[in-house]
Amino acid sequence: MPFMPFNVLGIWFRGLLALALLGGGVYLLTQWYHHREILVTESLPASEDREPVEGGASPAGAEERPTGGEKVRTRVVSWQFGLNRETAFLLGGLALLGWSLGGGWVVSPRLWRRAEPDQPKAETPGDTQRLRLPDGTTLRVESCGPPDGDPVVLTHGWGLDSHEWYYARKELAGRFRVITWDLPGLGASDRPADRDWALEKLARDLDAVLALAGGRPVVLVGHSIGVMITLTYCRLFPEALGNRVRGLVLAHGTYTNPVRTTAKAGLYSALQKPVLEPLCHLMVWLSPLVRVLNWLSYLNGSAHRSTERSSFSGNETRGQLDFLTRYYCQAAPDVLGRGMLAMFRYEATEVLGRIRVPTLVVGGERDNTCRPEASRYMAEAIPGARLRNLGGAKHCGLFEFHGEFHTAVTEFLASEGAFSRPVPRGPEGARPMGPATS
Known part of the structure; x- marks a missing residue:
């Protein structure tokens, strides 16, 4: 799932839950191991004759002690499966350990759904190249579609990579030259040499990617942080608009600090300085530990549940859910x-x-990560912009409802978009597009 700053709370909460499940399971199994043999004390009357033991020794594991007129014998008895404390230790420990290492199929029933024929895959159907940046690092860039097609550059969400555009590449590459790239430190792209992930740095990286379009004007398509990078690019390179860039598609994004345009924005804004920012720094410092916790969250199903709630509306396939959830543990926590x-x-x-x-x-009408109001505000503020709300969609509506997203984009490009008309000269107001518009 694409990550936003307020998601750091969920990352740490699920990490602590993963530790509790694993630690609780290990503790209960340790208790069972130490209590699997029980010491039983038996009192024998002093007058009772005992069967002599060869050599005069007591039976193995038994000890006799005189106590007044009685003899006391202790012996070791193995536990019996039943309604007792030892059985509870064993079953509880196995249950918690099983949940910790493979409970996703129980916690997330949507993983039981039948696999669809066209499930997303991390495949590379086009031409892949390494784009070297001035600092010596390289970006992975992939191009597919007709070489003479109008170029469209796709920028993915944070924590994902260019394979997020699995459906978009298939559906757009028949007509357009589709260029996708992995953001620095994600997918197969190098980390920046100076460890700088500022939006301005990413926008300059996008400018370098545009050079691969062969000098032809492009349409920029961004999702989530891809929208932030695109708008930052527009701020840094205003002269490119109308020349190198002929149009924009801004999907599930925002125009400001995303904490301000999410659900519960007031709460998250209050928590930004005292809680959210320190937790992000902690992710950087404790990256190896957080990576292990993220894998455990994937295995125990809590990561799937988080992806369901934040990214999908309930129409996703099993493959789509697992595909996006896997990014939860693949991305390096310090990069995130x-x-x-x-x-x-x-x-x-x-x-x-x-x-x-x-x-x-x-x-997305149900997008709580970047609220529909943020999309509406951008559409009203950008001269001549068109607005399309995907009915019922959340933050990954372009993935879950990829057919509807593809239709909206191709209609925009073909009939009202960048490749079919001159650049508008002045504000026209936001114009709703299609029946699903708010």
């Missing part, structure tokens, strides 16, 4: 933490009114 810290400083409100290229804003 630094990127989330950079989002706190993001602001692009002022640039919206200066955008003079055709723009399609895509939102």
Whole structure:
């Protein structure tokens, strides 16, 4: 799932839950191991004759002690399966350990769904190349579709990689030259040499990717942080709008610090300085530990449940759910933490009114990560922008409802978009597009 700064609370909560499940299971099994043999004390009357033992010794594991007129014998008895404390230790420990290492199928019933024929895969159907940046690091860039097709550059969400565009590549590559890239430190792209994940740095990386379009004007498509990078690019390179860039598609994104445009924005804004930012720094410092906890969260199903709630509306397939959830443990936590810290400083409100290229804003009616109001605000502030809300969609509506997203994008590009008309000269107001618009 794409990560936003406020997701750091869930990351640490699920990490502590994973530790509790694993630690609780190990503790109960340790208790069972230490109590699997029980010492039983028996009192024998002093007058009772005992069967002599060869050599005059007591039976193994038994000890006799005189106590007044009685003899006391202790012996070891193995536990018996039944309604007793030892059985509870064993069953409880096995249950917690099983949940910790493989409970996802129980916790997330949507994983029981039948697999669909076209499940997303981390495949590379196009031409892959390494783009070297001035600092010596490289970005993985992939191109597919007709070489002479109109170029479309896709920028994925934070914590994911270019394989997020599995459906978009298949559905757009028949007509357009589709260019996707992995953000620095994600997928197969190198980390920045200076460990800088500021939005301005990522926007300059996007500018370098545009050079691979062969000098032809492109349409920029961004999802989540991809929207932030695109709008930051518009702020840094205003001269490119209408020349190198002929249009924008902004999907499930925001124009300001994402803490301000999410559900419970007031709470998260109050927690940003005292809680969220320190937890992001802690992710960076304790990256190896957080990576282990993220894998445990994936195995115990809590990561799947989080992805269900934040990214999907209930129509996702089993493959789609697991595909996006796997990114939860594949991305390096220190990279995630630094990127989330950079989002706190993001602001692009002022640039919206200066955008003079055709723009399609895509939102989700049930998106609590970037509320529909953020999409509506961008569509109203960008001159001539069109708004398309995907009915019932959450933050990954472009993935879950990829057919509807593809239709909206191709209609925009073909009939009202960047490749079919001149750049608009002035504000026209936001115009709702299609029947699913709010």
